[in-house]
Amino acid sequence: MPRSVAPWETERKLIMKAEDKTDPRYGHKPEERATEEYIRYGVINLDKPAGPTSHEVAAWVKRILKLEHVGHGGTLEANK
Amino acid sequence: MTGVLPITLEESRKIVQALLHSGKEYICVMKLHGEVAEKHVKTVLKEFEDIIYQRPPVRASVKRQLRTRRIYYLDFLEIDRRNVLFRVGCEGGTYIRKLCYDVGEVLGCGAHMQELRRTRGGPFVEGGDIVTLHDVAYWFMEWQQQKDESILRKFIQPMENALALVPKIYIRDSAVDAVCHGASLTAPGVLSLETGINRGLMAAIFTLKAEAVALARPVVSTKDIMDMEHGVVAETKRVLMPRGTYPKCWKSGEI
Numbered sequence: 586m587p588r589s590v591a592p593w594e595t596e597r598k599l600i601m602k603a604e605d606k607t608d609p610r611y612g613h614k615p616e617e618r619a620t621e622e623y624i625r626y627g628v629i630n631l632d633k634p635a636g637p638t639s640h641e642v643a644a645w646v647k648r649i650l651k652l653e654h655v656g657h658g659g660t661l662e663a664n665k
Numbered sequence: 666m667t668g669v670l671p672i673t674l675e676e677s678r679k680i681v682q683a684l685l686h687s688g689k690e691y692i693c694v695m696k697l698h699g700e701v702a703e704k705h706v707k708t709v710l711k712e713f714e715d716i717i718y719q720r721p722p723v724r725a726s727v728k729r730q731l732r733t734r735r736i737y738y739l740d741f742l743e744i745d746r747r748n749v750l751f752r753v754g755c756e757g758g759t760y761i762r763k764l765c766y767d768v769g770e771v772l773g774c775g776a777h778m779q780e781l782r783r784t785r786g787g788p789f790v791e792g793g794d795i796v797t798l799h800d801v802a803y804w805f806m807e808w809q810q811q812k813d814e815s816i817l818r819k820f821i822q823p824m825e826n827a828l829a830l831v832p833k834i835y836i837r838d839s840a841v842d843a844v845c846h847g848a849s850l851t852a853p854g855v856l857s858l859e860t861g862i863n864r865g866l867m868a869a870i871f872t873l874k875a876e877a878v879a880l881a882r883p884v885v886s887t888k889d890i891m892d893m894e895h896g897v898v899a900e901t902k903r904v905l906m907p908r909g910t911y912p913k914c915w916k917s918g919e920i
Contacts (some may be wrong), residue, residue: 593688597859599862600860600887602891603855605837607874612874612906620814623823629671630793631670633668642670650801655674655678656678657670657756661673664907
């Protein structure tokens with residue numbers, strides 16, 4: 586039986602439909618956001634330590650970075 | 666349990682649903698409750714590839730009804746007496762503790778999950794840009810003292826990276842603000858798009874500057890969108906960009 590394809594093994598191609606330019610006066614590339622904005626629209630690929638819950642880890646990051654809303658994507662069990 | 670736990674800061678919490686539904690990969694140590702031949706273990710693990718049925722465990726945050734989950738791959742790595750090491754790639758919401766229990770039932774001897782490490786959560790993987798809590802605390806302090814932005818970029822990445830595996834639709838500047846106000850995306854606004862867009866599956870709307878505008882639910886496929894000249898291609902589900910970032914180019918209905 587062939588192995589199913591994981592989302593990260595799926596190849597995507599970009600297809601052009603129409604052409605246009607983007608005006609440099611509005612918005613900016615994600616890497617060029619000003620510091621505060623860069624943080625507010627940021628994510629961290631964190632290596633969760635053993636022990637605390639995912640929720641506790643998010644709360645720690647919130648305290649370290651002095652932010653108001655910090656969440657996590659996908660609970661990892663606490664114990665071990 | 667340790668490993669990849671994507672953390673969303675402030676506004677980026679809006680992309681959490683994209684991460685929750687994304688696939689995961691784990692390395693797991695399963696403890697067998699009896700002696701089993703290696704060959705038998707390998708055979709049984711393979712049987713759990715593809716679609717499995719799972720009832721969420723008693724201590725779960727979701728309704729405990731039987732549901733299906735896709736196991737993309739389940740690779741046997743090593744066996745040492747009663748300890749079995751395997752790697753599993755699976756759909757979000759798969760309970761590995763449950764998977765170990767069920768493998769144990771099929772083996773006949775019983776088994777439980779001994780140790781688990783998540784090696785992937787959506788586009789985020791172990792290695793490369795993964796950071797520890799200590800790194801976060803240290804670099805944040807360094808950044809506060811030195812005010813050097815490159816330090817911040819060592820551990821914080823743009824939320825767009827979290828959407829790397831979601832198929833994207835790139836739109837005109839003139840279509841951006843309407844989407845930011847919650848409007849559906851229509852065909853004339855589309856400049857380019859990725860393959861794999863399908864009705865009902867999640868897609869992400871991006872600007873030509875590669876900024877995320879919104880998460881959307883396409884109502885047609887990539888191929889359909891290519892052939893469309895007008896009409897709705899995707900419904901806006903979660904707006905990520907603040908209104909007014911791009912100029913308003915749409916007419917209000919009150920004429």
